Amino acid sequence: MLIDTHCHLYYEELKNDIKGVLKRAHDLDVNRFICVATNLEDARECLSLAEIHNNIFASVGIHPHDAKDTPDDYVDQIIDLITFDSMVALGEMGLDYFRNITDPSIQKKVFRDQMEVAQKFKYPIIFHNRDADEDVIEVLADYPEVIGVAHCFSSNLKTAQSFLEMGYYISFSGNLTFKNSHLPEVAKDIPLDRVMVETDSPYLSPAPFRGKPNEPGRTRYVAEKLAEIHALPFEEIAKHTTENAVELFRLP
Numbered sequence: 001m002l003i004d005t006h007c008h009l010y011y012e013e014l015k016n017d018i019k020g021v022l023k024r025a026h027d028l029d030v031n032r033f034i035c036v037a038t039n040l041e042d043a044r045e046c047l048s049l050a051e052i053h054n055n056i057f058a059s060v061g062i063h064p065h066d067a068k069d070t071p072d073d074y075v076d077q078i079i080d081l082i083t084f085d086s087m088v089a090l091g092e093m094g095l096d097y098f099r100n101i102t103d104p105s106i107q108k109k110v111f112r113d114q115m116e117v118a119q120k121f122k123y124p125i126i127f128h129n130r131d132a133d134e135d136v137i138e139v140l141a142d143y144p145e146v147i148g149v150a151h152c153f154s155s156n157l158k159t160a161q162s163f164l165e166m167g168y169y170i171s172f173s174g175n176l177t178f179k180n181s182h183l184p185e186v187a188k189d190i191p192l193d194r195v196m197v198e199t200d201s202p203y204l205s206p207a208p209f210r211g212k213p214n215e216p217g218r219t220r221y222v223a224e225k226l227a228e229i230h231a232l233p234f235e236e237i238a239k240h241t242t243e244n245a246v247e248l249f250r251l252p
């Protein structure tokens with residue numbers, strides 16, 4: 001049994017075939033899903049999906065790309081949304097200096113605003129980090145009580161260790177399976193009680209589906225790659241990654 005800890009099920013290509021998507025995931029032994037928002041509208045879509053399917057859970061947060069478009073009262077809207085039972089995390093929040101769609105100073109402010117909410121309401125966070133290791137570490141360090149997960153981890157081992165020291169989990173996506181990736185070298189040094197798997201679908205299809213639209217069932221291929229890296233049976237990786245997600249997100 002696996003949990004896809006990060007997917008965007010409200011994207012047309014997934015939402016329009018949600019039954020098929022969930023069935024194919026089930027066939028690959030992927031049974032629970034964290035549907036992650038990137039803005040307030042998405043968060044409401046995640047909640048509606050979670051209302052219909054009891055194995056889908058939701059998050060609410062503002063992605064760094066969306067940070068430039070937030071309404072003035074977005075913090076209050078986030079606080080309203082976290083009162084729903086199926087809302088298990090805040091995110092995705094963070095910094096993305098690769099595309100810099102939002103000015104970095106606004107990205108940082110919106111990230112910090114959400115960290116304040118996480119600290120006050122004791123909610124785990126899902127953070128996004130692209131080419132922003134140092135600044136992300138600086139923000140996280142200012143909120144020592146907050147825990148969460150470094151989603152779609154793509155940095156080096158030193159950064160992973162900083163996240164681990166601050167109590168965060170590390171989640172790998174399809175890019176763990178890419179040819180010539182540095183990530184297997186990183187993954188082998190992440191303790192099994194701190195690792196998770198995800199698809200980030202519809203993005204980042206793992207090998208051998210690279211370049212095609214991704215879907216949650218393919219969490220399976222990420223977990224299989226992790227099993228290969230650790231030279232452990234697949235079941236062992238499934239057990240650890242699932243337990244870790246259940247614990248962090250307090251899943252039933």
Ligand SMILES: [Zn+2]
Pocket residue numbers: 092127128129151152
């Ligand atoms: Zn992301």
Ligand SMILES: [Zn+2]
Pocket residue numbers: 006008036092200
């Ligand atoms: Zn994402």
